[in-house]
Amino acid sequence: MKDGRSRSDVSVGALVDIVLKKDQPTGRLTRGHVKRLLTKSSTHPHGIKVMLEEGDQVGRVQAVLEEGTTV
Secondary structure (H helix, E strand, O other), X not given: OEOOOEXXXXXXXXXXXXXXXXXXOOOOEEEEEEEEEOOOOOEOOOOOEEEXXXXXXXXXXXXXXXXXXXX
């Protein structure tokens, strides 16, 4: 499992766990598939910012998962 701080680890369609801006204080994760990459730099210390296909939610990637992963 990759931590999502490197843009090369995150691709459109990938299954990821992100933390939404509103959930940053609690660290609550939201799971979904990447629709768009929003961070332009190659790395970011808090995770690459993405938009999910599910509800167009925006947040920073905390983990890149394999399809079929359950937690």
